Amino acid sequence: MEFYFDKNIKRFVGSEVRTWRGIKTSRIVSFIGDYHLEFRNRLIGLMQKRKKFISGYFDMEPFEVLRDMIREDQFNAIGGAPQLLKVYEHMNRIPIAVKWAINQEQLTTLLGRPLQTHEISNYPTIDPDTLIIEKGSSFG
Template sequence: MTLGMAWLRTVGNIRELVIASDSRLSGGQHWDANPKIMLLPRTDAVLSFAGNTWDAYPLMLQAYNSIKMHLPASSRAMDLEDLKGHLVRVFNHSRKFISGLPQGQKIPDDPEAIFVLSGFSWKNKAFKVWTLHYDRSIQGFTFRPAKEWGGQAGGTSKLIAYAGDNEPITAAKERLISLLRDRGKLNTGSFNMEPFEVLRDLIREGRHPTIGGSVQLVKIYEHANAVPVGVYWPSKGAGIISVLGRPLMNYERTPWGVIDPDAPDRAYPAHGLDNHVIDE
């Protein structure tokens, strides 16, 4: 499945929403070069997923197409808050066309996928994160908002959402708390790139077979633009540049910045970056 995170990063007066995930699809084999974060056909939001690709990919593509064909959604006249409701309706409407059920089965199987909608709301002048999930009690998709951590000192906030398997999510939460405690930030300050560091370490250690591949990363800025950021993987010295989960080929260039996974606070400028040669 997946380990994905979306968190609010604050450095000085600058805030940005960071969305990160591993890049592994599993199903009898491991395929470690797959996008789990989709940039939508509007600049202020992304949709990420965890779960079964049989359920996730069709709904993500329908979400993308529904935004592209609906001018208020694609132009951002439809605020992120309203877009969330639109996507829930698209998901539920799409599932009405499932047929050919096994004999005696009256409704389709519950979808084994959840989605995270992350973006910047121009109405609220704030970053927002929602988990779009299936609720069996209403036989449809609904949503829940990410909430800030409680018990924080005045003037600080920590907002984060997780998506994925229970075991790696539990491990990620425990490690994030431990890391913040070691740095004296458990009850003060805001997130920087600590969640990225936790995800990076869990992938590198390889203890959770459902997560793997490179870290894929997207940032959303307060000027309402989402940008995929490259990651040197598995390290800056030995790795190649990976963008949205896929290692780039030797003739490809990324027009965006690239980060060193061991020093993720700083993005290297994209100008002049060439990827390492991949042996064919």
């Protein structure tokens, strides 16, 4: 289900999330937030550019779009370090730390929070520019 606020009746309502039209996969995607249409359009554009929109699957494209939108100053309702989770087929999940520049300093963040110098993360860490993921000591 996808929930949204209906301004006409002034309450939240739900609707079924459907697959994207015009593609050959059963990709089901829902976008929420202040800039969901801009995000959706950018994601479609990126997938088309990489020739993955019709029959491909997502890799890091949603993260790349979010990263770029956060870094642009025109989307001031979003910001800070991205929060990233890997969700497995059976809904197991693991957070992924993100290297992120905060006040011109490169820090490792976990679920949006900068790690302190004495903290050690056992979770994988992604470089948002190269998309290289370094595995943490307990990440299999």
